[in-house]
Amino acid sequence: MKRVQYRHYGAPEELRLDEAPPPEAGRGQIRVQVRAASANPMDWKIRRGEMKALTGFRFPRGLGHDFAGVVDAVGPGVARLKVGDEVFGVTSIRQAGAFAEYVVADEKNVELKPSSISFEQAAALTIVSLTAWNALEAKARLSAGQSVFITGCLGGVGRSAVQIARMRGANIVGSCSASGREEALALGVGEVVDYRAFDIGPYRHRFDVVFDTASALSLSQCGAMLKRGGMSLHIVPTFAKLIGCLLPSRHYLAFGNPTPQSLAAVAEAAEQGKLVPTIGRIAPLSEAIPAVVELERTGSPKGKLVIVPAQ
Numbered sequence: 001m002k003r004v005q006y007r008h009y010g011a012p013e014e015l016r017l018d019e020a021p022p023p024e025a026g027r028g029q030i031r032v033q034v035r036a037a038s039a040n041p042m043d044w045k046i047r048r049g050e051m052k053a054l055t056g057f058r059f060p061r062g063l064g065h066d067f068a069g070v071v072d073a074v075g076p077g078v079a080r081l082k083v084g085d086e087v088f089g090v091t092s093i094r095q096a097g098a099f100a101e102y103v104v105a106d107e108k109n110v111e112l113k114p115s116s117i118s119f120e121q122a123a124a125l126t127i128v129s130l131t132a133w134n135a136l137e138a139k140a141r142l143s144a145g146q147s148v149f150i151t152g153c154l155g156g157v158g159r160s161a162v163q164i165a166r167m168r169g170a171n172i173v174g175s176c177s178a179s180g181r182e183e184a185l186a187l188g189v190g191e192v193v194d195y196r197a198f199d200i201g202p203y204r205h206r207f208d209v210v211f212d213t214a215s216a217l218s219l220s221q222c223g224a225m226l227k228r229g230g231m232s233l234h235i236v237p238t239f240a241k242l243i244g245c246l247l248p249s250r251h252y253l254a255f256g257n258p259t260p261q262s263l264a265a266v267a268e269a270a271e272q273g274k275l276v277p278t279i280g281r282i283a284p285l286s287e288a289i290p291a292v293v294e295l296e297r298t299g300s301p302k303g304k305l306v307i308v309p310a311q
Contacts, residue, residue, distance in 0.1 A: 062097025
């Protein structure tokens with residue numbers, strides 16, 4: 001099979017589209033014939049070696065975590081899924097390798113694909129939606145009538161956060177570029193702020209939740225914006241935020257760790273049309289490397305980059 005992989009941590013030049021043997025499903029795992037996979041910033045952060053403590057030193061290492069496809073084989077102990085099921089999910093940090101014709105993942109990290117959405121849409125959902133869900137649902141328990149400020153409201157996690165906040169009936173203020181104002185309003189943001197001209201003054205003590213998906217705010221700024229009893233949530237663990245969120249405080253880190261409950265909830269919201277990813281580009285596996293490198297270097301295209309193996 002064809003697989004995007006690398007043999008050393010480092011620059012984009014380490015990436016190769018190689019022939020590799022199809023992976024074998026181990027205990028509790030399934031093998032999926034990939035129909036679509038999507039890129040996330042963590043993909044190139046891992047390739048650079050920024051997460052070595054989590055990803056280890058076993059090479060060659062595949063690229064990509066989010067995928068959708070058809071179950072091709074099941075390992076011992078798999079009971080919920082079967083060969084032929086259409087699924088979407090995420091590999092573990094150590095496994096990776098979704099930019100390939102086949103990928104292996106733990107059954108617990110995979111859910112049946114909603115029939116109403118395409119493989120491309122399903123692949124674009126996983127990590128961004130799980131991150132937003134874990135933050136606003138599992139951690140903040142956002143509810144109707146509460147107020148939430150979402151930075152980067154037109155980014156991958158930000159878009160999912162806005163849609164989840166809408167589902168919960170929250171009042172949403174979001175920041176993005178001035179040119180994105182109309183798009184943010186159409187998405188469901190009630191008040192749009194130009195991040196380049198943001199003044200914290202009018203927003204002091206106004207929010208139950210501040211969700212900093214763009215790493216645009218300091219912990220002190222977030223604290224000033226919160227009501228009594230509110231919390232701020234962060235997905236970019238800078239050193240300052242890592243320390244601040246570890247200490248007893250109102251600040252917390254949020255990650256896209258999948259659980260059967262969160263995957264099922266994301267699938268249900270997608271089935272109902274309440275959680276819809278924005279796809280910026282669909283590229284064949286043969287063009288995956290230049291497409292990912294362009295996204296890493298320029299941030300383009302806006303919306304999710306989806307990679308599709310030839311079937």
